[in-house]
Amino acid sequence: MRDTDLRPPDPAALLADWIRLEQTPGVGPATVRRLLAEFASPSRIFDAGYRALCDHVPAPVARALSEAAAPAMLRQIDLTMNWLAQSGNHLLTLHDAAYPPALANIPDPPPLLYLKGWPELLASPMLAIVGSRNASLQGRTNAEVFAQALSCAGLTIVSGLALGIDACAHLGALAGPSSTVAVIGTGADTVYPARNHALAHRIAQEGCIVSEYALGTPPLSANFPRRNRIISGLSAGVLVVEAAARSGSLITAQVAAVQGRDVFAIPGSIHSSLSKGCHKLIKEGAKLVESAADVLEELRMSPLATMVIAAPAAATSRAGQAVLDAMGYEPAEPDALAVHCATAPGPLSLVLLELELAGHVERLPGGLFQRIKR
Known part of the structure; x- marks a missing residue:
């Protein structure tokens, strides 16, 4: 056995193979999973040869996988490697231990997560x-x-x-x-x-x-x-x-x-x-x-930690509170509200504007208003 065979695989080369596999035209998540099930790793897929690959993918895809990477592919790999060198950027492969197990178990998990x-x-x-x-x-x-x-x-x-x-x-x-x-x-x-x-x-x-x-x-x-x-x-x-x-x-x-x-x-x-x-x-x-x-x-989780302190609502005038009580929480038409509140449309419009600015109601399409529950 040669000394080079004892060396651990180069992480950058492994990632490059994953990127190349995922970016090969005609290769989607389901195809990646099928090829990995047969050949175990991207590098072995590329080494398999055209004839062996034709048993698992269409001929054009097999040809693309068995040929050398195109210049555009190499540029994409370089772009990704430079991006990974920046703080906070990561790339997970389907074989990484940190890949989310729940996602790995769906029918077509993405081969790579950026x-x-x-x-x-x-x-x-x-x-x-x-x-x-x-x-x-x-x-x-x-x-x-x-x-x-x-x-x-x-x-x-x-x-x-x-x-x-x-x-x-x-x-x-x-x-x-x-x-x-x-x-x-x-x-x-x-x-x-x-x-x-x-x-x-x-x-x-x-x-x-x-x-x-x-x-x-x-x-x-x-x-x-x-x-x-x-x-x-x-x-x-x-x-x-x-x-x-x-x-x-x-x-x-x-x-x-x-x-x-x-x-x-x-x-x-x-x-x-x-x-x-x-x-x-x-x-x-x-x-x-x-x-x-x-x-x-x-989800069988404890609700004890779910209390959220809401911001206090803006104060509401007596007239505003009467309109809110009349509205309930269904979309309301201003003319019907005016009748219900026994007020003229002009004063009601001012009250609705006050309530809208205070965040108590929302203006809906068609001229309707709806009360907001906070």
Whole structure:
């Protein structure tokens, strides 16, 4: 045996083989898993030769795997190695001991996870919170409050860094002790949407950003539904806060159910389009959730640490309180409110403006108003 055969494998070379395998055209997560089951490692896949590979993959893929790496592939490997040299950046392979076991057991786990932040969070108990990008104020408030309460109970909150519910879930989780994980649909060196740049930077410092996509991958529409399987795959369950009847959040919930994860949904007004998706999930068997304790009960976790001290609400005038009492928590039409409160539309408009500025009500499409529960 040669002395060189006794040397341990070069970690950089091993990573380079993983990157090359994952980036080969025609090779997706399922193909990677099938090839690894047969050849054990990326290096052995590349050494297997065209004929042996043709038994497991189409001829064009076998040819790409058996030929030398193209210059563009080598540039991508160099880019990744330089990125890994920067503080806080990590790359997990499917064979790494730190790869999350729950994610490894889904049907098509990503071969590589690009991470920014704290990889240790991927070993903690996790719960996903997802919902509409065009969320109502009540929905955004619910996402933040639930995320903070569940973070206080020891759950790391997973979401997708989108506008609306996702962003509020991340913020609520960061306000608790257990932090947050953002699963993105771009390369880990890209922030999308740009409006969440400050939030992404904070998550990279205090939580963890996760991507299965190579560095430089732009925000392609097909990638976002696909990353949802990672959001649910990392998590013990998925809580849908608000979702329209045709919502990407429902895809996450459906994938979660297939993966054997618990699905939770917060109900809303029967008149709200953003409640339709949650109501559909509840009809199909999702657990109706009214408090963080409902989630923890299902997950068999202690609710003792979930108390969140809410900020005091702004003071309300006597007229404002009378309008709030008349509204209840359903969307209300101002003319009907004026009749119910026995007041003229002009004075009522001033009271509604006062309540909106104080954060007690939200103006909805169609001129409706809805009371906010905090």
